[in-house]
Amino acid sequence: MITRISEETLNTEYEKAIRHTHELIDLYPREPFPRFILTSIYMYMLRSYWDYPADGHYPRYKKKFKDAAAEARKVCDEYPVEDAMVYYVRGMVLGAEGMVHLQDGEWLDSYSLGKNAVASLEKSLELDPDNYDAYLGLGMFEYYCSKLTGMVKILAWIVGFSGNSEKGIDYVTKAMNHGRYGEGPAKVFLAFALIEFENKLEQGVEMARSLRKQYPRNYVFIEYIVRAARKLPDERVSEGIGWIESCVKTPDWRKDVILFAPYNLDMVDYVHASLYMEQGNYAPARELLEPLASRSASPSAFSTEVNLALLMIYKKTQNHAKAEHLYSVIMHNKSINNSHAKAREILKG
Numbered sequence: 001m002i003t004r005i006s007e008e009t010l011n012t013e014y015e016k017a018i019r020h021t022h023e024l025i026d027l028y029p030r031e032p033f034p035r036f037i038l039t040s041i042y043m044y045m046l047r048s049y050w051d052y053p054a055d056g057h058y059p060r061y062k063k064k065f066k067d068a069a070a071e072a073r074k075v076c077d078e079y080p081v082e083d084a085m086v087y088y089v090r091g092m093v094l095g096a097e098g099m100v101h102l103q104d105g106e107w108l109d110s111y112s113l114g115k116n117a118v119a120s121l122e123k124s125l126e127l128d129p130d131n132y133d134a135y136l137g138l139g140m141f142e143y144y145c146s147k148l149t150g151m152v153k154i155l156a157w158i159v160g161f162s163g164n165s166e167k168g169i170d171y172v173t174k175a176m177n178h179g180r181y182g183e184g185p186a187k188v189f190l191a192f193a194l195i196e197f198e199n200k201l202e203q204g205v206e207m208a209r210s211l212r213k214q215y216p217r218n219y220v221f222i223e224y225i226v227r228a229a230r231k232l233p234d235e236r237v238s239e240g241i242g243w244i245e246s247c248v249k250t251p252d253w254r255k256d257v258i259l260f261a262p263y264n265l266d267m268v269d270y271v272h273a274s275l276y277m278e279q280g281n282y283a284p285a286r287e288l289l290e291p292l293a294s295r296s297a298s299p300s301a302f303s304t305e306v307n308l309a310l311l312m313i314y315k316k317t318q319n320h321a322k323a324e325h326l327y328s329v330i331m332h333n334k335s336i337n338n339s340h341a342k343a344r345e346i347l348k349g
Contacts, residue, residue: 001020001023001024002024002033002037002181004020005017005020005021005024005037005041006181006184007184007215008020009040009041009044010044010184010185010188010211010214010215010218011215011216011217011218011258012215012217012218012219012220012258012260013217013258014041014044014045014260017041018038018041021034021037021038021041022038024037025038030075030078030079031075032072032075032076032079032085032086032089032090033085033089035068035071035072035075035089035093036072036089036092036093038068038072039065039068039069039072039093039096040092040096040185042061042064042065042068043065043096043099043100045061045065045260046058046061046062046065046100046103047099047100047103048220048260048261049103049261050103051223052261052262052263053262055261055262062100065096065100066097069093069096069097072089072090072093073090073093073094076089076090076093082127083127084123084124084125084127084128084131085124085128085131087120087121087123087124087127088120088121088124088131088133088134090117090120091116091117091118091119091120091121091123091124091134091137092117092121092136092137093117094113094114094116094117094120095113095114095117095121095137095140095141097113098110098111098112098113098114098117098141101113102144114141114145117137117141118137118138118141121134121137121138122134122138132174132175132177132178132179132180132182133175133179133180133181133182134175135171135172135174135175135179135182136171136172136175136176136179136182136185136186136189138171139167139168139169139170139171139172139173139174139175139189140168140172140189141163141168142163142164142165142167142168142171143163143165143168143169143172143189143193144163144168145163146163146164146165146168147163147165147197148163165197165198168193169190169193169198172186172189172190172193173186173190176190184211187207187210187211188211188220190204190207191204191205191207191208191211191221191224192204192224194207195208195224195227195228195231196227199231201228201231201232204224204228205224205225205228205243205247208221208224208225208228208247209225209243209247211224212225212247212248216250216253216256216257217256217257217258218257218258219257219258219259219260219261219263219265222248222253222257222265222268223263225243225244225247225248226244226248226267226268226271228240228243229241229243229244229271229275230271230274232275234278237275237278237279238279240271240275241272241275241276241279244268244271244272244275245272248268249268249272264302266292266295266302266306267302269288269289269291269292270288270289270292270302270305270306270309272288273285273286273288273289273292273309274309276288277309277312277313282313282316282317285309285313286310286313286317289306289309289310289313290310292306293306293307293310293326299333299334299336300336301336301337304330304333304336304337304339305337307326307329307330307339308330308339308342308343308346310326311323311326311327311330311343311346311347312346314326315346315347315349323347327343327347330343331343
C-alpha cells in the first residue's frame, strides 16, 4: 500500500493518495509512518506552487499540511519505545515543515526546524545504520543550505548552517540507490538539482525522462525538461527540440497531465518555438506560436512574449501584412515589460 500511495503521489493523483493513506492510518493508528506519508502528500501539494502563483486553495492545503505534521509529531512523541523509524519520521516531518517555511520566506523558522530534523535523522542512523532513507533528508538539507544566497546565506551561517552541495548529492544518491522508500523522491530532487544548479543537463534530463515515463500525469517532470532545454547553448538547440518532441509531447500529453498548480502548458510550445527560432527555422516556430496567440484572451506577460516572438517571425519572413497587424495589436494593448519599445525595435530591424 505504501508503494501504491507513493506512485499515486508522484503521479499527482493526490486525492487517491490521501484516501489510501487514511485507510492505512485507520489500520495502524499509533504507527508514525502513515502519518508521515500524509504529511508528505500535503508537502508535495504545497511545493507544486513554488514557482507559480498560488490560487485560492493554497491556504487550505497549508492548514491540512500543518495539521498532518502536528499529528505525525504527536504520534512520534507517544511511541512507547526508542526506535530508528520513529526518529526517521520525526526528522522527515520536521524537514517537510522547514521546507514549507522556506517556501514562504520564513527563514528562521525554517533553519530551526531543519536543525532539529538533522538531529533526528542522525539519531535514526545511529540506531539503524542501514536506514538509508534517512540520507534523503540529510542530503536535501545539506544541498539547499549550500545554495542559499545574499542575506539569507549570512543568516544561515550565523546560526551554524553552511551546507555542502557535493555531500548533499552523495547522500541523496545513497538514498536513491539503497533506500527502502526513497528512490522516487530522491530522483525528483536530483533531476531538479542537476538541471537547475549543477548544469549537468544530460544527467538531469535522463532522470526527468525516467520520471516522466513512470509518472505521466505529473507536469513537474515536463517543466524540468523544458527548463533544461532553455538552458542549452545555441549550438545544441536541436537537442532541446529532440527532448521536447520525444519526451514531453507524448500522445495526448495535454489530456494526461494533471494541472494541480497553475502551470501554463502553453509554455512548452513557446519554448519549442523559441528553439526553432534560434535555429532560424521559422516555419515550425510559426505553426506553434500562431495557435498560442489566438488563444490569448487578454494581455499578459506570457501572451506579450508570444506576440513579440511571432512579430519577429513575420518580420524575418517578410510577411509585412501580418507583421503590421500584429504590431497594431501589441501597441493597442498595455505595454508589459517594455513591449511597445520592443515591438518598434523589431519592426524597424
